[in-house]
Amino acid sequence: MNGDGTMSKETTTPSSLTDIFIKTIENAALIAAGQLGLFKTLAKRPRSIPEIAHAINASETGVARLVEALASVGYLERVDDRYANGPTARAWLTPASPVDFTPLLLHWAEVWPLLGDLSQVIRRGGPQLSLYQLMQDRPEWGRTFAQFMKARAQLTSGPIVERVVVPDKAQLLLDLGGSHGLHSIAFCRSHPNLKAIVFDLPVALTETEENITAEGLADRVNVQRGDYLTDDIGQGYDVVLCFNLVHHHTEDDNRCLIRKIAKALNPGGLIVIYGMLRDEHITSYNALFSLLMFTYSQTRLYSFKEIIGWLKEVAFSDFNRIDLPPAGQNSIITAVKTNP
Secondary structure (H helix, E strand, O other): OOOOOOOOHHHHOHHHHHHHHHHHHHHHHHHHHHHHOHHHHOOOOOEEHHHHHHHHOOOHHHHHHHHHHHHHOOOEEEEOOEEEEOHHHHHHOOOOOOOOOHHHHHHHHHHHHHHHOHHHHHHHOOOOOOHHHHHHHOHHHHHHHHHHHHHHHHHHHHHHHHHOOOOOOOOEEEEEOOOOOHHHHHHHHHOOOOEEEEEEOHHHOOOHHHHHHHOOOOOOEEEEEOOOOOOOOOOOEEEEEEEOOHHHOOHHHHHHHHHHHHHHEEEEEEEEEEEOOOOOOOOHHHHHHHHHHHHHHOOOOOOHHHHHHHHHOOOEEEEEEEEEOOOOOEEEEEEEEOOO
């Protein structure tokens, strides 16, 4: 903005206007490709438009427009008269990828109407129903979200376990909101004396027992269905995991949850909180994620200082913060229960 109130040339360039216009269409095309199984179809070899249309049960005209659009932004590559997956799709969006994030695209497809309702969410001061409430009526949403979180955990569980110092005498771990169970599996593999309980809503635990059995840990990792905010979570734990939880809950709910965890932990027990923190200097990623949480649950990101404040209220000390790469996205907070 110029001093006289007019727009500067820098803010009205054609390229910036194109970004405003085109990004939503690009995201819609990417989501549609995930729903149609396009990247999976192209995982083994390039295919022509008629071959793709036959494989995904779609019109050749529609496929032509979609693959042309995705090739223009790098998700696909054109090889003569055929199309192949581009580098990003090969790395992240097929069953052959080291980690397949197709469930993220499917999750976006499910919540797309929620994002479209953002203006009304802002007017109301929150969603009419939270994401978790919606999942109760739409179990397929819970399954997709759990699969997305599982994909994330495939990337994060190793680095987290490497950096969290579990007490030598620890025997029982509680994984609150553990969904897929991969974090419990990783901790138990790293600590042979440890057993774990994955505690989550029934809608989030649809494949957990299969994951545990596949890893050969059915004798050490169990599943408990319930709502950790309202149900009894038990006692006698040496470690409690709270991964990607606090930003889905209000400040009051988080305070209540931490009090419940303090009662459930043995003296000297460890709480491990993992997720994105609100930075002192807000980045675009930070701010946009908070807006998403407001859309989902009428919540936001919380700062390290805020979370430590809740922990100090209920017999925790020895606070530690570990920031994981990439910078500004996810951090680990650990604290020890010091009082009986």
